[in-house]
Amino acid sequence: MSGHGGETGRPVARLIVILILFGLGVAAYLFGRDYVRKHPQDVPWTPLRLDDPIGRFTLRKLVALRDDPAQCRALLRQAGSADTAAAPRLGEPNCGYRDGVTLLPAKSEARFAPPNVVTSCPVAAAMLVFERQILQPAAARHLSSRVVEVRHAGSYSCRRLYGQSEGEFSEHATANALDIIGFGLADGTDVSVLRDWAAGAKGAFLRDVHDGGCDLFATALSPDYNAAHADHLHFDQAERGRSGFSVCR
Ligand SMILES: [Zn+2]
Known part of the structure; x- marks a missing residue:
């Protein structure tokens, strides 16, 4: 033994x-x-802060803000945003919003053109992070300048997908989307999605901006997706983003 x-x-x-x-x-x-x-942005249970770097759970937390508009607006304020609550827009069936936000630039931020565009609060919150952490760094990297103007083709529009007469309503129908058509830079440079997507430093800038948007928006569509998107980048916060799944085309 x-x-x-x-x-x-x-x-x-x-x-x-x-x-x-x-x-x-x-x-x-x-x-x-x-x-x-x-790394609070990389774990599911920490509260969202718009100043934190973009992480694995940022998109899910941004989309979940649709459940808590007061919290969403508080986060915008906390991050120094000048965005303000917009009057509700109701009355059309399947369309409208209760908790819209008017996108207003804080000091040194890019203005939206045309001004006073209203989006859902989760889109506004993502736009704030997008400008600071994706857009301006990409402009510095590729074009050695700053974006001073974000040119858009609007958010709210009571319509179904692709303007068809049947089928699902677009995220635009609840102002839960924004179409960006180009950018104006501080040195006078003009960037157009339609003209510049495919080539050169402006194209590289636009593609980086789109790819970055995929980490912040449930949907990020570019001219690479289809002809209907040849002239704009479509960003929205569809419900699906709650599970961290983004459509990035
Ligand atoms: Zn769109």
Whole structure:
């Protein structure tokens, strides 16, 4: 049978194993706590902050703001946004909004042209993050300038997908989308989705802007998607984004 050394050695060995496991447990807890503190955007249970870097759960949290318009507007204020609550637009069946936000530029932010466009609050919140973390860095990288004007073709429009007479209503019908047609830069450069998508530094800028939008919007469609999008980037916060699934074409 086993030697006398084994009889006394076994409880000691067991204690050592327990201590090692305990130590590993503590280390894992401390590492996890530190990770969550440094990467709140990458875990599902931390509250959204619009100043945080874009992470794995940012889109889901942005889309979920549709359940809590007051919280959504509070986040915009907290992030220094000048966006204001818009008057509700109701009356047309399947269309309209209760909790719209007028997109207004805060200091040093790009203005929307035409001005006073109203979107759903989740679109407004995503636009704020989009401008600061995607758009301006891309303009600096590719075009060595700043975007001062975001040119758009509107948000609210009571219509079905592709303006057809039957079928699903577009996210535009609830102002839950924005179509961007181009940008004006501080040095006078003019970028048009229709003209510049395919080539050159402006094209690279636009493609980066679209790809970045895929991490913030449930839907990000570009001229690569189909002919109906040849002249604009369509961004929306469809319900599907709640599961983190974005359509990025
Ligand atoms: Zn659109």
